[in-house]
Amino acid sequence: MTKSNITLPLFFTLLFALLTFIDVSTGAANVFNVVSFGAKPDGVTDSTGAFLKAWQAACGSVAAATVMVPIGTFMVKGITFGGPCKSRLKFQLAGTVVAPPDYRAFGNSGYWILFNKVSKISLIGGTFDARANGFWACRKSGQSCPPGVRSITFNSGKDVIISGVKSMNSQVTHMTLNGCTNVAVRNVKLVAPGNSPNTDGFHVQFSTGVTFTGSTVQTGDDCVAIGAGTRNFLISKLACGPGHGVSIGSLAKELNEDGVENVTLSSSVFTGTQNGVRIKSWARPSNGFVKNVFFQNLIMKNVQNPIIIDQNYCPSHKGCPTEVYIHTRGWPALRAVTYKNIQGTSATQQAMKLVCSQSNPCTGITLQDIKLTYKKGTPATSYCFNALGTSLGVIQPTSCLNR
Numbered sequence: 001m002t003k004s005n006i007t008l009p010l011f012f013t014l015l016f017a018l019l020t021f022i023d024v025s026t027g028a029a030n031v032f033n034v035v036s037f038g039a040k041p042d043g044v045t046d047s048t049g050a051f052l053k054a055w056q057a058a059c060g061s062v063a064a065a066t067v068m069v070p071i072g073t074f075m076v077k078g079i080t081f082g083g084p085c086k087s088r089l090k091f092q093l094a095g096t097v098v099a100p101p102d103y104r105a106f107g108n109s110g111y112w113i114l115f116n117k118v119s120k121i122s123l124i125g126g127t128f129d130a131r132a133n134g135f136w137a138c139r140k141s142g143q144s145c146p147p148g149v150r151s152i153t154f155n156s157g158k159d160v161i162i163s164g165v166k167s168m169n170s171q172v173t174h175m176t177l178n179g180c181t182n183v184a185v186r187n188v189k190l191v192a193p194g195n196s197p198n199t200d201g202f203h204v205q206f207s208t209g210v211t212f213t214g215s216t217v218q219t220g221d222d223c224v225a226i227g228a229g230t231r232n233f234l235i236s237k238l239a240c241g242p243g244h245g246v247s248i249g250s251l252a253k254e255l256n257e258d259g260v261e262n263v264t265l266s267s268s269v270f271t272g273t274q275n276g277v278r279i280k281s282w283a284r285p286s287n288g289f290v291k292n293v294f295f296q297n298l299i300m301k302n303v304q305n306p307i308i309i310d311q312n313y314c315p316s317h318k319g320c321p322t323e324v325y326i327h328t329r330g331w332p333a334l335r336a337v338t339y340k341n342i343q344g345t346s347a348t349q350q351a352m353k354l355v356c357s358q359s360n361p362c363t364g365i366t367l368q369d370i371k372l373t374y375k376k377g378t379p380a381t382s383y384c385f386n387a388l389g390t391s392l393g394v395i396q397p398t399s400c401l402n403r
């Protein structure tokens with residue numbers, strides 16, 4: 001009798017504790033739905049304040065928390081999700097977030113959705129549509145336009161997962177990592193028309209330990225742009241095109257510039273792009289460098305410049321820096337770049353172009369098992385300038401490397 005009197009309440013206490021524990025560990029108790037904070041899924045009402053309140057509640061939670069964006073279309077203006085937060089966060093979207101209809105609403109801020117100094121966060125699902133048609137039209141007309149905003153940016157983030165996110169019609173870059181550590185990006189889709197100006201897909205700089213896997217990028221500029229200070233970056237299973245391909249650079253923007261190191265791109269397909277794999281730097285004095293880069297198992301389908309190094313990058317062709325100006329300092333050093341098992345078709349005859357600096361040649365370039373064709377009856381060609389390295393296996397077009 002006495003025994004069961006004690007046991008029964010104890011049993012319920014334990015059960016309650018257990019359920020609470022399950023609740024917290026699955027995050028169910030800590031879901032902050034933006035609609036509960038006043039967001040309207042009508043695509044018109046300004047939901048910026050509601051998103052911010054939901055974020056602040058989640059970010060201040062001592063237990064792991066989720067910001068929930070349910071099905072529907074939510075209009076959100078420029079917003080900063082600031083950290084650090086008290087616990088691990090999930091930002092889970094089922095719906096679509098759209099930018100305000102007038103691109104001028106952003107002013108000169110540079111960002112639409114910014115995660116600033118947030119660690120241990122997963123951004124899962126959803127669509128972000130920046131609706132930049134008006135902005136592109138402004139740019140193309142040659143009027144003076146605002147500088148444009150990046151759609152999704154992580155500044156100084158650590159331990160970040162981005163999965164299943166779609167970004168559409170960005171003004172400029174779709175997704176940017178700046179000063180981040182340990183970031184896994186999976187199955188994202190970055191989409192803008194092939195003729196939209198400067199709509200880079202995924203841009204990484206000053207970041208270490210980033211993986212970008214299983215993603216599709218169809219846009220008007222670089223599919224992936226790799227800037228100064230990128231280390232240990234792995235890209236795999238990328239479908240790129242339309243777009244300008246994967247670019248390291250442009251580098252040598254500054255005299256004192258961080259390098260790019262240990263970048264691997266593998267198992268990817270380029271379709272109708274301007275470039276396949278490109279390394280570009282301005283012909284300016286710089287202590288920047290590129291080393292230990294692996295491009296492997298790639299398929300090129302009708303790509304204009306499948307393999308290209310351009311250390312004379314100067315897209316405007318006006319007032320370009322020159323070798324004469326910089327010869328005492330040298331260009332950014334480029335060493336240990338491997339191209340292995342790259343096959344497919346080139347849309348121009350010159351399928352391989354490796355143009356390095358006169359004063360500071362590229363060294364340690366390896367070409368292995370390259371098969372790039374042009375037109376039936378017209379073989380593809382290669383062109384090298386001061387590019388040193390070795391060839392292994394069959395190289396088509398013929399290797400132009402110097403030893």
Ligand SMILES: *[C@@H]1O[C@H](CO)[C@@H](O)[C@H](O)[C@H]1NC(C)=O
Nearest residue numbers: 209231232233234262263264
């Ligand atoms: C190079 O980067 C990969 C990730 O892509 C990492 O696993 C590896 O440890 C890095 N290597 C070095 C020498 O840092």
